[in-house]
Amino acid sequence: MHYDALKTFVTLAEVKNFTKTAEILLMSQPSVSLHVKNLEKEFQTTLFLRSPKLLQITPTGEILYDRAKRMITIYEQTRQDILEHHNSIKGVLKIGASFTIGEYILPALLIDLQKEYPELELQVLIGNTDEIVKSVRMYQVDIGLIEGQTNEKELSVHAFMEDELFIVSSNHHELAHKQEVTVSDLQSQPWVTREVGSGTREYLNHVIRSNGLKVKSLLTISSNQGIKETIIKGEGLSLLSRSVIERDVQHNNLTMIKLKNKSFNRTLSYIYSPILQDKKNVKTFINVLNRKWPPQS
Numbered sequence: 001m002h003y004d005a006l007k008t009f010v011t012l013a014e015v016k017n018f019t020k021t022a023e024i025l026l027m028s029q030p031s032v033s034l035h036v037k038n039l040e041k042e043f044q045t046t047l048f049l050r051s052p053k054l055l056q057i058t059p060t061g062e063i064l065y066d067r068a069k070r071m072i073t074i075y076e077q078t079r080q081d082i083l084e085h086h087n088s089i090k091g092v093l094k095i096g097a098s099f100t101i102g103e104y105i106l107p108a109l110l111i112d113l114q115k116e117y118p119e120l121e122l123q124v125l126i127g128n129t130d131e132i133v134k135s136v137r138m139y140q141v142d143i144g145l146i147e148g149q150t151n152e153k154e155l156s157v158h159a160f161m162e163d164e165l166f167i168v169s170s171n172h173h174e175l176a177h178k179q180e181v182t183v184s185d186l187q188s189q190p191w192v193t194r195e196v197g198s199g200t201r202e203y204l205n206h207v208i209r210s211n212g213l214k215v216k217s218l219l220t221i222s223s224n225q226g227i228k229e230t231i232i233k234g235e236g237l238s239l240l241s242r243s244v245i246e247r248d249v250q251h252n253n254l255t256m257i258k259l260k261n262k263s264f265n266r267t268l269s270y271i272y273s274p275i276l277q278d279k280k281n282v283k284t285f286i287n288v289l290n291r292k293w294p295p296q297s
Contacts, residue, residue: 002042003075006068008035009047013065016055039064070275073139077279089117093281095124096141098199099224100163101268102126104243106145113288120281128222130197136271142282143272147199147241155271158286161293164242165203165264167257168249170232176255183211183259190217190236192227200224203266204239228254239264 012021012032022029040047047061057065080091097106102124110122125135129146136144136155150157167186169176175185191208194201201220208215219236221227224244231238232253248254270289276282 002039003072005035005039006072008032009039010065010068010072012036012048012055013057013061016057018055069139073273073275077276081280089281089284090119091281092121092123093143093285094141095122095285096132096135096144097124097126098129098132098146099126099194099222100147100200100241100244101145103224104241105161105268109289109292112292113285116288117284120284128195128197129199129202133271136273139273139276142276142279143270143285145268145270147268148202148266149269150271152271154273156274156277157269157271159267159269160289160295161268163266163268165200165239165266166242166245167237167239167259167264168228168231168245168254169237169257170234171252171255173235173237173255173257175237175257178257180258180260183213183262186211186213186237186259188214188216190219190234191215192219192221192230192234192236192238194224194227195220195222198222199266200240203264207239207264 008021008025008027008031011024012018015021015024018029018032022032025032036047043060043064045060046058047064049056049058083090095106103126106124110124113120113122125132125141127135129148129150132141132144132146133150133152133155135141137152145160147163175181178185191204193204207213217236219230221230224240227238227240228245228248230236232248237257245254245256249256270286272282
């Protein structure tokens with residue numbers, strides 16, 4: 001198996017620059033070119049269209065890119081499985097997590113994993129839900145944790161916990177001192193929310209549409225902490241997970257606004273490619289996850 005050549009090809013396809021590829025892989029630029037040339041010779045096709053200012057992957061290059069990602073994943077999984085003996089959990093586990101999960105829910109689980117499996121190296125990638133789904137699909141991570149579901153048919157999706165969201169405001173907002181508010185109180189309010197692609201943003205869009213809310217203004221910030229700081233200092237509302245706001249509410253930095261006869265709940269899920277379902281480190285992670293949040297019968 002031409003592992004090094006495929007690794008070079010995949011990296012070049014992603015960064016689209018020979019010099020940068022050589023720097024990432026700690027090799028010379030001529031070596032990068034030779035790897036690509038050898039692959040083109042073996043598959044009897046042109047993988048890239050080259051010009052002084054542009055490097056573009058060809059349709060056959062796209063085919064090889066998709067297959068090469070799979071082959072590299074299988075190779076690395078096989079190498080790790082061989083290294084794992086006597087039931088010891090070793091090697092690297094790459095976890096992708098959406099911002100809410102990665103910043104506020106996952107850390108406690110990581111501590112449990114480190115205590116139980118000290119030889120397991122944990123690497124965490126945090127992004128929005130769309131980015132994590134893509135990372136799992138492209139085998140950039142072994143398993144992903146997302147808010148809600150995904151329509152990706154190639155991935156296996158499993159719920160692991162229920163998450164409740166709350167409308168929050170600063171303590172001096174006009175609605176902060178009401179024991180209960182109605183949908184009409186939420187009309188023509190400014191909102192602060194996450195970016196498109198975030199599970200939290202998708203849920204807010206659903207709430208706005210299903211309740212026929214008119215939005216005065218919409219401020220988008222790709223950070224939960226940034227949203228909270230903006231809310232504390234401003235007049236807007238936001239819809240955030242309990243895990244994100246719990247500490248700020250306890251410290252009297254934010255106020256939860258109770259909406260009459262309504263609650264906001266969603267499912268958090270873990271996702272993985274079926275090709276990795278028997279990978280020992282992935283199975284170990286899922287077992288620890290299910291111990292912490294037992295599946296509902």
